[in-house]
Amino acid sequence: MKKIINLLLVLAIIGCSSQKKEERQADNNQQKKDKTIVTPKEKWDVHKEYDKFGNLIKYDSIYSWSYSNVKGDSLQVNLDSIMNSFQGYFDKNVPFKWNEDFSFFPKKDSLFMSNFFKDDYFFRKWQTQHSELEKMIKRMDAERNAFLKKFYPGLMESRDKN
Structure with a gap:
């Protein structure tokens, strides 16, 4: 009976150690794969x-040196063209202007200048406009x-897949 228990104990230890070797090999393979992806041309x-x-x-x-994207399926796009067309699209679809809606300086009307003479004028303006700024950025x-x-x-689909 002792021989059977000892045999089972030895088999369990050998089985566990071989399982660790498989995990190490899998980790090494993943590290090698990661290194090839990260290597620049x-x-x-x-x-x-x-x-x-x-x-x-x-x-x-x-x-x-340069990097390609992770899967190597790069899209040919002209980034300058995208940015130029985005500027026009953005101006039409976003109803605010930075200088008008987001000025920290007082308006030229004396009714709105009372806070201007307080010690923390700009900080208070920032605190009140912080949530508005967050909404605008979203x-x-x-x-x-x-x-x-x-x-x-196609550009967004490629980005989402990666």
Whole structure:
């Protein structure tokens, strides 16, 4: 009976240790996979110029690197074009203007200038406008997302998959 118990104990220990090895191998494989994703594409360009005697007179080198997106399925988009068209879309669809709706300086009407002479005028203005600012930023993000989904749907789908 002792032999059977000892045998079962040895088998349990061996089984647990082999399970740990499998977990380590899985972790190592995941780390290797992660390293290949994070590695940038590197390029060196070296330009040398020699005089008529073979002496090096100019030496210029350029090192560049870039990352592709995680899955390698990049979309070809002109970012400048997107930003320019977004500016017009944003101006039409967002009903506020920064200078008009969000000025910390008093209006030129003396009725609104009473708080201007208090010690913490700008801080108080910030406190009252903080929640308004948060609402405005959320609205701006919503408009940006609507713009990208409407005019560049593939761009948003690619981002959401990653």
